Amino acid sequence: MPTAAIKICGISTSEALEAAIRARADHAGFVFFPKSPRNVTPAQAAQLAERAQGRIGRVGLFVDADDAAIAEAVASARLDAFQLHGNETPERAAQLRARYGVAVWKALSVATAEDAARAAAYAGAVDLVLFDAKTPKGTLPGGMGLSFDWKLVAGWKGPVAWGLAGGLTPDNVAEAVRLTGTPLVDTSSGVESAPGIKDLDRIDTFARAVRGA
């Protein structure tokens, strides 16, 4: 089985970005969601994106963002992909993909087999679906360190590429990769010492665990 690709999300400092690059992660996630402790301003994003250029993929995370917010993020950070982490429809995802010509990832929150089956509706509209855990009402829609029953997506064979997120840590990611066969893993709070504070050693340990799986 090929090694799963790695995305480290919620990067907001150059130190964390360099740690992700040193760990040979494939993608760095920049959160454009003001309610998140990992939110970056357009100015921060511009600096990080510049530093990341040609060294790691740049994924912008949005939650039901309007056109103006997305245009501002795109103007500041040259993004390689959008990660849509709200209730964006397949039509909205396809519209953004056509408008900006970048890859679009759609996060889907999973608690049942029916939730995972919703991925099929995004075939043709997105480049990847990211299965994540459901979070409690009134909290952030991701980045909470919550996982779901991985058996629901183990060996998933759908009409679109996929990845796994939600509560992945250096301690459990190898098991998650082995059990699901996921081609991509995404973590945020699992490589932090506190919400929004990336732990550089944990980024390294996480990547090693993925490659050792």
Ligand SMILES: O=C(O)c1ccccc1N[C@@H]1O[C@H](COP(=O)(O)O)[C@@H](O)[C@H]1O
């Ligand atoms: O990281 C955030 O702050 C965030 C905010 C809003 C939506 C999604 C967010 N993060 C994404 O959530 C999943 C799971 O994160 P975790 O590893 O459980 O902390 C992941 O895709 C993050 O990119």
